[in-house]
Amino acid sequence: MPKLLVKQATVNYHGFFASPAFNLFGKLPEIITGLSKTFAVHNVGLGNFRLEGDAAEPSTAATVVRLGRFGIYKFSFDHVQASLNGFSDGDLEGMVSVIMAGNRWVRESVNDFAFKTHAFVYSSHSALSDGLTSSQFLLGLARRTTPILGEDLGSGIVETWHSAPMDAKIRLTLDHSLQERDGLYVSYMVVLERDDIDYVEIALRSRELLEKFLQEVGLEFERSQR
Amino acid sequence: MNTQIHDLSLGNSLAGLQHGKTVGLVSDPFMRPTSMQAMGVPHGSAPGPKVVHSIAGLQMGDQVVELKATRDVQTPVIGDLRSLREEERSMADPITDYAFAEANTLLTFAHLVFGDDLPRTLLAPDGEGGIRIEWFRENRNVRVIIPSRPERRAYVYQLIGEDPRIKPFSQSSVVQTLRSVILRP
Amino acid sequence: MPRTDSQRYPCIYRAITKKRWYQLGERRILSAAFMLKEKETGLSVLKTVGCSRDNCLATLNECYGEFVLETERVRDLGLEVDDDEPDAPNYSPNHAEITGLPFDDKLQAENRATELVNLASLYYDRYSEYA
Numbered sequence: 166m167p168k169l170l171v172k173q174a175t176v177n178y179h180g181f182f183a184s185p186a187f188n189l190f191g192k193l194p195e196i197i198t199g200l201s202k203t204f205a206v207h208n209v210g211l212g213n214f215r216l217e218g219d220a221a222e223p224s225t226a227a228t229v230v231r232l233g234r235f236g237i238y239k240f241s242f243d244h245v246q247a248s249l250n251g252f253s254d255g256d257l258e259g260m261v262s263v264i265m266a267g268n269r270w271v272r273e274s275v276n277d278f279a280f281k282t283h284a285f286v287y288s289s290h291s292a293l294s295d296g297l298t299s300s301q302f303l304l305g306l307a308r309r310t311t312p313i314l315g316e317d318l319g320s321g322i323v324e325t326w327h328s329a330p331m332d333a334k335i336r337l338t339l340d341h342s343l344q345e346r347d348g349l350y351v352s353y354m355v356v357l358e359r360d361d362i363d364y365v366e367i368a369l370r371s372r373e374l375l376e377k378f379l380q381e382v383g384l385e386f387e388r389s390q391r
Numbered sequence: 392m393n394t395q396i397h398d399l400s401l402g403n404s405l406a407g408l409q410h411g412k413t414v415g416l417v418s419d420p421f422m423r424p425t426s427m428q429a430m431g432v433p434h435g436s437a438p439g440p441k442v443v444h445s446i447a448g449l450q451m452g453d454q455v456v457e458l459k460a461t462r463d464v465q466t467p468v469i470g471d472l473r474s475l476r477e478e479e480r481s482m483a484d485p486i487t488d489y490a491f492a493e494a495n496t497l498l499t500f501a502h503l504v505f506g507d508d509l510p511r512t513l514l515a516p517d518g519e520g521g522i523r524i525e526w527f528r529e530n531r532n533v534r535v536i537i538p539s540r541p542e543r544r545a546y547v548y549q550l551i552g553e554d555p556r557i558k559p560f561s562q563s564s565v566v567q568t569l570r571s572v573i574l575r576p
Numbered sequence: 577m578p579r580t581d582s583q584r585y586p587c588i589y590r591a592i593t594k595k596r597w598y599q600l601g602e603r604r605i606l607s608a609a610f611m612l613k614e615k616e617t618g619l620s621v622l623k624t625v626g627c628s629r630d631n632c633l634a635t636l637n638e639c640y641g642e643f644v645l646e647t648e649r650v651r652d653l654g655l656e657v658d659d660d661e662p663d664a665p666n667y668s669p670n671h672a673e674i675t676g677l678p679f680d681d682k683l684q685a686e687n688r689a690t691e692l693v694n695l696a697s698l699y700y701d702r703y704s705e706y707a
Contacts, residue, residue, distance in 0.1 A: 206506040235503070255500060255562035262504040365570055475596070482638075515596040515608040523608045534607060534686065548686045555690070557683040 167302060168294035168387040169379070172345050174287070176236075176257065178247040178264050181282045183360070185243045186275040190223060195274075196240060200230050203270040204263070207232050230267075235259035238267045245271060261368050268364075279360040285371055287353040290345040294387065298347035303340075306382065321350075322382070331370050333357045337378060349384075351375075468498050468512045475514050475522065487520040487539040494522045494537050500562045501569070510573055528573045535565055577658035580623060580672045582647035588621040588657060588672060589642040589699060598640075598698055600706045605643060610692035611685060618658070618673030619692075621645075627702060641706070644699035645692065650674055653691050 189196055193216075201209050209230060218225030218241075227241040234256050236249035245267060249260045272278050293302060303319025313320075321340025328335050334356040342348035355371045379385060465473075472494055476486045494514075501509055513525045520539030525532065534548040537560070545560035549572050558564055580588070590609060592598060597609040610619060625642055647657050655676040660667045674692070678684040698706060 206503055253563070255566070258563045258566040259500070259504050262506075266506070369567075478595070511602070513596075513599050513602065513604075513606060515606045516594055517608060517611065518594065518613050523606070523611075525606060527602065527604065532690070536682075536686075546682055548683070550690060555683060555687050557686065 166380075166383055166385050167297050169289075169291035169349060169351070169384055170294060170387050171289050171291045172348065174251060174289035176249045176252065176260065177284075177286045178260070179244055179282075179284045179286070180246075180264075180268060180271075180280050181244045181284075182275075183279040183281040184277070185223070186271070186278070187242075188276045189242065189274065193228070196228050199270050199274055200228060200238070200240065200267070203266050204230055204232060204238070207235070232259075232263055235263050238263050240267070240271065257368070261364050265364050281358070281360075283357045283359075283362055283367075285355045285367065287351070287371075287375065289351050290342040290348055291351070292345055292348045299341045299349050300347070302349065302384075324378075328355075328370075328374060331355065331357070331367060331374075332359070333367070333371075335374065337375070339382065351379075466499075466502050468502065468509075468514075469495065471512070471514055472498060472522075475516065479516050479520075482516075484518060484520040484539070486516060486522060489541060490521045490537050490539050493545065494524065497535065497537075497562060497565060498524070501566065504566050505569070505574070508574065509569075526569060526573050531572050533565075533568050533572050535560065577661055577673070577675070580647060580657040580659050582651070582657070585623040585672075586647055587644050588623060588647050588650070588674075589625045589644055590619065590621050590696065591642055592640040592702075593638050595640050598643075598706055605693045605696050605698070607686065607689040607693055609643065609696070610689040612677045612679050614679070618675035619677065621657070621672050621674060623659075623670050623672055625700065627700065639702060641698065641700040641702040643696040645695045649695050650692070653688065653695075655688070 197211075197214060200214075204213075207213075209232070213231045215229040215231070217227040217229060217239075223242050225241075227239050229237050229239045231237050234252075236247060236252075236256070239246040239248070247260055247264045247267070249256060252260070268280075293299065300319040303321060304317065306319075306322065309320070311320075319341070321338060323336070323338045323340075325334070325336045327333070334354075336352075336354040336356075338350070338352040340350050342350040344350075353371075353375050355367065355374075357367065376386065472491070476491055479485045498512065501512075510526050510528060513527070515523045515525070517523050517536070517538070521543075522537045524535040524537070530550075530552050532548075532550040535545065536548065537545045547558050547560050547564055547568050549556050549558075549568050551572055558568070592609070594608065597606050598604070599606060612619060622642070627639070627642070650657055655674055658673050658675050660669075660671050660673075677688050
């Protein structure tokens with residue numbers, strides 16, 4: 166089975182609020198103090214913080230905390246975000262713990278708080294093992310009947326479905342990479358439309374589902390790569 | 392601009408729009424003075440001192456410098472790990488550099504992930520230069536065995552009641568095992 | 577090797593050669609106390625004890641006390657308890673070994689250690705380390 170040799174990968178988490186964090190408007194010291202204490206175990210100092218946006222436009226304002234190998238955690242008044250680039254399995258575990266800790270602080274700090282939606286988004290650019298090109302691989306997939314008005318270079322897949330075990334909407338794209346020559350691009354989105362989720366469980370199941378899907382289409386990650 | 396769920400479509404629809412970089416870390420435009428005022432910084436204040444990260448940076452002429460302090464906080468478990476190494480130093484098989492480094496990395500990582508939620512960590516030498524790390528909760532037990540040399544292969548042992556299992560060692564496997572065995576209610 | 581007479585020696589004693597084998601705060605014996613090392617044929621035990629702060633019957637350099645186990649209960653685990661061979665160069669009439677422990681099969685080795693831990697209890701605290 167061809168292997169995906171991951172060259173670039175990112176994971177993003179977005180948690181969208183049901184209502185904005187009105188009680189934290191203009192409370193930057195409180196936000197920084199709260200996030201500082203939340204991530205104290207990472208030896209967070211003021212140098213780890215970055216402020217974005219414009220206080221005059223609350224929707225753009227954000228407080229970003231850099232957490233080393235575990236990426237960043239970003240608080241905006243209407244959502245939170247965590248991001249990680251080029252990571253190991255251990256870094257992913259750390260990112261999950263960052264999300265859990267950060268979101269716990271948000272719940273405790275924002276009046277009448279609830280999440281509306283959570284979204285986990287994974288994307289990667291990979292080469293294929295054994296000198297296989299993306300065209301060769303994609304041309305080998307079952308074809309749709311859409312006409313091709315030229316030389317067929319192989320078309321990717323976009324699949325959308327509901328996962329009952331996770332109660333989540335899944336969107337998965339597999340296509341030519343525009344960054345990795347002859348490589349494959351994977352985009353995988355898991356969207357959960359509810360307030361409370363088990364972050365660890367969802368992270369685990371999401372990964373299993375991605376690997377299962379890739380196996381179904383005849384691909385697997387190279388060992389210890391994601 | 393509010394980021395909405397539909398904005399997350401990492402579409403491959405147009406060439407050049409594939410995201411290889413982190414989505415969402417949008418560099419917002421230059422922060423205007425009103426933003427600085429909102430932060431309590433007086434309008435028109437001079438920019439803050441430059442930060443240097445090495446002694447060489449001090450040789451900067453009249454450039455304002457400020458040493459960036461790093462806080463190296465030793466957690467209790469790392470302190471205990473160092474004590475273990477000292478206790479074994481005069482033994483026939485002291486803790487090897489390899490075992491110490493692996494344990495140090497693992498325990499530092501576990502502390503970062505779990506913080507104060509990490510249960511009490513019990514350390515013991517294996518008598519051959521390696522380190523055994525254990526956690527307990529009721530009838531549940533997780534062990535990490537770090538041998539004296541990498542060729543011997545570290546592993547993770549878990550026991551839930553009467554159901555034992557063993558798995559290859561990695562930071563993530565230890566974290567996952569601790570979450571599923573020790574930290575689950 | 578001759579079997580240890582469990583009628584005469586209903587209990588056997590595992591010398592605590594590493595202080596950390598017993599964790600005071602948890603009142604817990606760690607599995608490290610019952611794991612076989614690479615060149616060992618069995619876990620060393622004593623058939624009788626009477627050590628003091630100043631005198632270790634096993635003549636060990638480091639000994640913090642003993643754990644006690646019932647001889648036949650160790651045998652019930654499928655292990656054996658054997659005396660030293662009388663003509664062995666380092667023969668000791670008071671020394672025995674728990675044998676039959678796996679070494680290469682790590683899962684089984686850890687399982688046996690768990691079982692022995694469950695049978696053992698702290699018998700003697702030589703330096704009142706654990707008081």
